[in-house]
Each structure stands twice: as structure tokens, then as C-alpha cells.
Amino acid sequence: MGGFPEQWIIGCVRKGWLDFSDHAKCRMIERTIDKEQVIECILRGKVIELQTQFDDIHVLFQEPTTGRPEIYVIVAAAYPFPLVVSVCRTIDEVWEYHNGYLKRRKRK
Known part of the structure; x- marks a missing residue:
């Protein structure tokens, strides 16, 4: 996609500027996902x-992998620092995998 919100988030994270919501921290513990995986x-x-x-626009980033991603993170392009809103494991009922990308399934 390469738009402003995601580039701003990436730039901030490279500088070490990233906050985590209480909800995201709880989900990380519950789903055994660490801070390094989120940053990756x-x-x-x-x-x-x-x-x-x-x-604040929310950007969903899937994990970098050659296969089907198992996790993704939701990051708000908040000021002054991006905010990790939630951290999720991929659920087949919600996501399809096509050509290297997760794509939200259409609701029936």
C-alpha cells in the first residue's frame, strides 16, 4: 500500500517510538506474542x-513470512506515538490467504 499512515508508523517504530494499549498487552500475554514479534x-x-x-487511522500489518501468516497487529497512527491497539492470531473464518497476503473474508 505504501501510504502516509503506514510509513509514519514504520518511521516512528524505527526510532523506538511505539506505545502499547492495555488491551494489546493483555492479548500479547494471552496469545504468547512478544514485543519483538510485533515490531517485526x-x-x-x-x-x-x-x-x-x-x-486515528488503524493499519493492520501481517507478520513477515514466506508461508501463511499466523499473526497480525493493529496499530493506530496516533499522535505523538503510534499505538498498538491489538495483536491477533490469524483465524481461518475471518481471513483468506492469497498471493502472500491475508485478505478479510466477505461476510455472507
């Missing part, structure tokens, strides 16, 4: 979705 998703992963319905 943001810096080396692929953007799979932008959510523009919030005050």
Missing part, C-alpha cells in the same frame, strides 16, 4: 488493511 510485523510485514473509521 510493523517493520518487515505487509500492510493488509487500513481502517479509516476511527479518529
Whole structure:
């Protein structure tokens, strides 16, 4: 995608500027996903979705992998620092995998 929100988030993370919501911290513990994996998703992963319905645009980054990604992170392009909103494991009922990208399944 390569737009402003994701580039701003990546630039901030490279400088060490990243906050985690309490919800994200709980999900990381619950799903055994560590901070390094989250940062790796943001810096080396692929953007799979932008959510523009919030005050701060939310960017979904899937983990960098040659196979089907198992995790993705939701990051708000918040000021002054990006905010990790949630950290998730990929669920087949929600996501399809096509050509290296997770794609949200259409609701029936």
C-alpha cells in the first residue's frame, strides 16, 4: 500500500517510538506474542488493511513470512506515538490467504 499512515508508523517504530494499549498487552500475554514479534510485523510485514473509521487511522500489518501468516497487529497512527491497539492470531473464518497476503473474508 505504501501510504502516509503506514510509513509514519514504520518511521516512528524505527526510532523506538511505539506505545502499547492495555488491551494489546493483555492479548500479547494471552496469545504468547512478544514485543519483538510485533515490531517485526510493523517493520518487515505487509500492510493488509487500513481502517479509516476511527479518529486515528488503524493499519493492520501481517507478520513477515514466506508461508501463511499466523499473526497480525493493529496499530493506530496516533499522535505523538503510534499505538498498538491489538495483536491477533490469524483465524481461518475471518481471513483468506492469497498471493502472500491475508485478505478479510466477505461476510455472507
